Amino acid sequence: MRLEYFEMIDRVTSLDRETKRIEVSSVVPQESPVFEGHFPGHPLVPGVLLTETMAQASGYLVLGLMGFTHMPFLMGVDKARFRTFVGPGTVLAVTAQLEHEGSGYAVTKARITAEGKPICDAELRFRIMPFPEGMDGLMRAQARRIGLLEESV
């Protein structure tokens, strides 16, 4: 993870097209400017970044299932729960499940665990839109970085 660059996903572990589920892994860095403020002397990953991590896992799931034809943009977060603290060095296992594929939108349920213990979970909604000019290549490059394209698309 590079928190300050919003690179929340390190590696895609699996993408199952049949069950429409993705599993990814991420390791919280030992140091980050984020921890200088949240909180001084008591580094904790902010809940908003855990939400972003669930959103990115969900987003890559939607991208992979749709074959990178459209871009999912986060439009809603429901039922978000943060169950414990997450500090530097924590190994996160993130899963996202496609719950509903609507016309122009998608709904996922995502959760993060560490060593099998629940960290957080939420229901996320995405608007599905054509890629803004130039974003297609950017997302494909990110997908290659995390091992999504060579394995699944």
Place this chain on the structure above:
Amino acid sequence: MSSTFETVAGIISETADIPREQITPESHAIEDLGIDSLAFLDIAFAIDKAFGIKLPLEQWTQEVNEGKAPAEEYFVLKNLVARIDALVAAKQA
């Protein structure tokens, strides 16, 4: 009024926080009820779930944008309800 309308009106009332009594079959979702596109997607999700269908919002939007259909055809509630009933019937057929 049909049970479909009652269900849809209930969904709109709850999702968009609009008093139920303001919602009639003649209401235009956008012009009369002030529902924006984001809220309409939330409503579409609730309708999809409630009726087990997939509202073809992208197709409708495209038809309206291209001038092939007036927005009232999809966004006045009695028309929306008729289309939901048609989608449910098509699914059951």
